[in-house]
Amino acid sequence: MIDQLETTILNALQFIYEELGWLGVTLVMVIENATGLTPSEVVLGFAGWMLIEAHNLPFSTVFLGGLFAAIGSVIGASLMYWAARLGGRPVVQRAAKIFRIDTRHIQRVEGMAEKYGVGFIFFGRLLPGIRTLVAIPAGLTGLSYPIFAAATFIGSYIWCTIFIGAGYFLGHEWHILSGIVKQAAPYALATAVIAGMGFLIWQLWMKKKAVPVKIEID
Template identity: 40%
Template sequence: MLHQLLHTWLGWVENWGYLGVIILMAMESSIFPVPSEVVIPPAAILAASSGKMSLAGVIIAGTFGSWLGSSITYWVALLVGRPVVHKWGKYFFIPPDKLERAERFMHRYEAGGIFFARLLPVIRHLISIPAGIIRMGFAKFSALTIVGAAIWCTVLAKLGEKIGKGLDPSKPIDPDELVKSVKGQSHLVIGIVLLVCILYFVGMKLSSHKDEKPA
């Protein structure tokens, strides 16, 4: 089933161009399990090989789609509130305990938490929910989401461009091999992002302990 979905999503990118990228990245940034690794890299490959799209256009479309999906999730979470998410969240892999941890995380790391979450797989599509529930300012949420998404889409686009140079343009793109290739080459990037995140959160924790000391 996953293999068929990958083929379908890849077809959207090939046939719909920027619109396909926007729709799929909007899904990826909400509760739908669309891997960005099968959206941006093939779009970048198509941009380099066919001229139907530009690399900058792919990055902009991916960033806009990420913001759109995140914004929809943010407003849904803000409007329906915690009780509804508590009741129905488990059907979307968001049990109450995970939601509570996410809320505590957002209260403590607000701006930095949103920014770094946009760079990390899996966390990306969940962070908008606690942001909406705690009523984080939408302008701030949007700015951090756009910057983080732009960085991630640029990384994936560059990886796609690099991978595309080693592909035979006469052969169709195999989505399974594409995802495998992207993940294989993105480990270093993800590792660096994780290291920066760890340093940031350790710094926040140490500074909070310092602030708690009596004068």
């Protein structure tokens, strides 16, 4: 079942996609990543069906669509990153009130970012519920923008391509993606935490390995 909110979103998406095509997907993903207001699984799944499957285009179009969506994701996430970096916590708190973002979610994301470092920026882009928030701790801590942008693009491209492809394969049933994401979210979070811990252990091991050994000669 599609609720009233998703119906409203779909009507808007249909108009945007009909007028702008894949540039419309880029535009919507900018908004989604800068505000967190639009569910990306709906945006991308609908694009996979309407812009590819419904037009009988080849499956390879999915990878091109993922590129357009990932570019929009980076632009939107960059807006959030620079707002946090230049405006600091007061701007973040003000934006959270405007867009009705639970500050507890932001605090949780900050804690995970502090614990797992830059690896969390990549893995965080693959986590439903917090993927649009990872730009905030990156900006607050002054993480290098090129590193942030690269991690965001790679993670976003994977996420976007998967859901566009799912929309392509599911066809008219693409809307079930929303329910699947909600059910899979806890497992995705657990997987990401384990992966993040592995990344952290690998970093510590590499640093330890790089420490030169001093040899004293009598």
